[in-house]
Amino acid sequence: MPNTHAGQTDRVGHTPFVDLTPPGDPVAHRYGEPGGTGGTILPPTIELQLNHRSVRKFLTEPVSDAQIDLVITAAQSASQSSNLQVWSVVAVRDDDRKRRISAAIGRQSYVEDSSVFLVWVADFRRAANVAEAQGASAETLGYIENTLVTAVDSGIAAQNALLAAESLGLGGVFVGALRSNPAAIIQELGLPDYTFPLFGVALGYPDPSERAGIKPRLPRTAVLHQERYDPTAWLAAAEVYEDRLQEYFAEHGRDNYSWADTLTKRISTVDGLHGRDSIRGALEAQGFASE
């Protein structure tokens, strides 16, 4: 259970400040290892990164415009492919608009309850405007390389944003469910051609009553390969992980959770894509063909 520090304020002067940091060793916590009891002194940035958890339940305390500005400046500080800066954010605060977005993607309470819902937009429209103002066309916008560039850069920037928000005592969750109904989002936000809604970030002050904690990750040996890819590395790691994640979910009120089953449901049939199997058409309609 996180601590609420009565009277403590975040850096932009807001209260309450809910500290989501669990006691103990942040590295052990990240992997759900038993018996981690401190000892690792980490730089504050890494500690913040290791203590990340998605927040889906929010207090009503609003996120200020100054906080949003700082979060977006942190996002813009991320590296950017060729410094193209091909993403934009639409900040949605209006309750009716949040409700309509939530309804369009299957009612996600965290969208409606967030103080601000940031919609991350792949944006080659601005680049096309600049090129067109130079008298040039924007021939390459339909190439999948450029679709990857805006998606990769958006993800990198948005993670900077979420981490910045967490450093301010806020919490949030990425919302890929936005891609279940891109047409509705495009219409709601008035997105022009060469733009596409990639995901949202719901932000607000964490409600300490939410039953969630630091969700363990795969053992590092599953993802870190030395010199060459080891195709056998997954097996032992997946076995250990299954137990640790099951324990995590049981602790947070969900019995019989299986990572392998969940992952298999997600990738084994088209149903697992939750309607996102038609995303190619939606991208093409916005000018992102797949050459």
Ligand SMILES: Cc1cc2nc3c(=O)[nH]c(=O)nc-3n(C[C@H](O)[C@H](O)[C@H](O)COP(=O)(O)O)c2cc1C
């Ligand atoms: C691009 C992206 C999209 C996501 N979309 C959703 C979503 O639509 N709904 C949701 O509840 N969580 C979503 N998540 C959050 C993940 O479920 C979460 O990060 C993951 O389960 C790990 O949990 P943690 O963030 O608490 O460590 C998304 C995460 C990412 C990176």
